[in-house]
Amino acid sequence: MDVGLKRELEEKVRAGERLTREDGIALYESDDLAWLGGLAHEVRTRKNGDVVHFNVNRHLNMTNVCTASCAYCSFQRKPGEKDAYTMRIEEAVRLAKAMENENLTELHIVNGLHPNLPWRYYPRSLSELKKALPNVSLKAFTATEIHHFETISGLSASEILDELIEAGLESLTGGGAEIFDWEVRQHIVDHRTHWEDWSRIHRLAHSKGLKTPSTMLYGHIEEPRHRVDHVLRLRELQDETGGFQVFIPLRYQHDFVDMKDGKVRNRLQARTQMATGAEALKTFAVSRLLFDNVPHVKVFWVMHGVQTAQLALQHGADDMDGSVVEYKITHDADNYGTPNKLTREDLLDLIRDAGFRPVERNTRYEVLREYEGPDRALRESPQPMRV
Template sequence: MQTLTRETTDIPRSVRGSGLEDIYDKVMAGDRLSFEDGMRLYVADLNAVGTLANLVRERKNGDNAYFVRNQHINYSNICNKFCKFCSFYALPRDANAYTLSPEQIQDRIRQHLHLHVQEVHMVAGINPRLPYSYYTDMLRAVKEVRPDIHVRAFTMVEIAHIVRIAKKPFDEVIAELRAAGLDSLPGGGAEIFSQRVHDELFRQKQNGDEWLDLVTRCHRNGLRSNATMLYGHIETTEEKVDHLVRLRAAQDETGGFMTYIPLCFHPERTELTHIPLATGQQNLREIAVGRLMLDNFDHVKAFWMMISIPIAQLALWYGADDIDGTIVDYEIVHADGGATPYRMTREGLIALIREASRTPIERDSDYRPRHGALIN
């Protein structure tokens, strides 16, 4: 039998012969990957890319797999942006149109007071009939019922809208939202930064430059955020790599991003039903490429609601260290009739993580272990 040498065992087997050996060297040295490297990651063998992503994931987060007990509230589905990829929005006169009052939002929060919900995640459509006070009232209403809950709310599209209707300086509005209870931003609305895709799919909404400008201004005003990328529609590989490189540059500038979340496009009941749903391969590759390109992000999340529970579990070996949370009342995917269950129990998430040989850690919104301890 062939004698094993250091050379043959140094590089992981999945990477050997994949054409990514030079990227492995960069990863091991902690060097930044280039745009061209990113392009190669999109065509290389998935397990090779996954192994590289896992090296970064374990360097940053060890075996930890984080989850949070959270509640989602989509306070209105009325929207005037008409994005072609959206199956959630409604017009004011549509039978399914709704807007929750601050009192109704309080009721939603009260429904889960018996659970140790750590975070409420609130995003919605752009409902032009809502006044500025609605947003501050809504935040206060949440904190009134559950003062200790972390409020992660508003995509950058909502922030832009709120600032516009407030008719006040940006910094002042952010300060008022924070004073009312806003703790952080979920990072949605980035979609993909390509101007071509913007013009084709979501031209009523802010473009990539505007999203980046707003989010960095929020960071400078003390609001941290996540960052997202919507994939699986009409975007090209170049546009995805460009998106990641621009996110990375913004993070260099502010350090305000906590987590990167690739979001899988669901075509059902949108204007893009001819596009097939992304496969498991695509889901895992987006996680892995994101982990490798975004070397200055601490966390990458596998949002199980979008990619399915089994794929989220597998993603824990393809770069993800966060599997989101228990999630109650999520409407956005399910407006399209999606079959993924609405919620996971804490025990279900823990079992899922353990079955993948990772260490489950129930976290708070800043990735601190809840109760200061790991789960035994």
């Protein structure tokens, strides 16, 4: 990228002008990661100061039985297959109650698209979980699951959301987005929820007062232009509803063979390696610059590793997600040395070591507690960036 184009993009960003598709593609073509990260960090600081948000959450997957066989997924199992499971509601509640002493504020619930579970299982699950953990926010179900519920219940998405909200739902999850462009999507997704239905369901959730996350799965067969177009679709929907709280780039986890039975669960193996750390940081930076109307950008450390996650905080991200336990969706793939759990103290240390001030939040991004920031010596003598 020549100096003139850099200056033009800097001026647009600093003036608060909206970047175009062409601008986004040009940013991805830049090989000056330090410049790109610095520009994204300006925007991140303007929106969120020196704060990094986190929460204390746990993930609950009540069934891994799924009618779909998406090429990127290592989680799903077919009915009767070894390791397929479905929890009874009482079992899910018992498991959730066991987490009660960990001061969690959010339960994140995602499941497979089970062909035989009745619709009533889902609102009843939420209702019983809410009774057991009345002070814990329930973030549950992807738009893909809501679409599936329409099929098995005969109800509309509006009726489904009303019942789930009455049962205790406070937010949908952001999953099922992957990459919206059909050129890519047709090769990676094996269900029928695409942009039209994904956006319809999130638009409807926003109209009912739910705030939701938005996501993008990157680092597989897509190209930078697909990432740009994905973000621009979300940006346009955000202009309409204002309902997205956060954008979460998710790095594709590559080449998983189940050591228990030798099956290749994750079939999307167009690359021999995952996206590099540098590519991950570029994706965070461009996303922060393009998605100008979303308040937060989250780095999900489980899918990036803690070191890349710390660096992402200097490339546009301002949220480090939560402490997480037993995350199955990618850790049924390969964890690449990434832990399943970080304690609150671990997160505080990681955020401070990256040079930021930790703030604990709830699902609605309401501040629960502000912590001391990094010590003065660290702020005045930042550590060199390593990619």
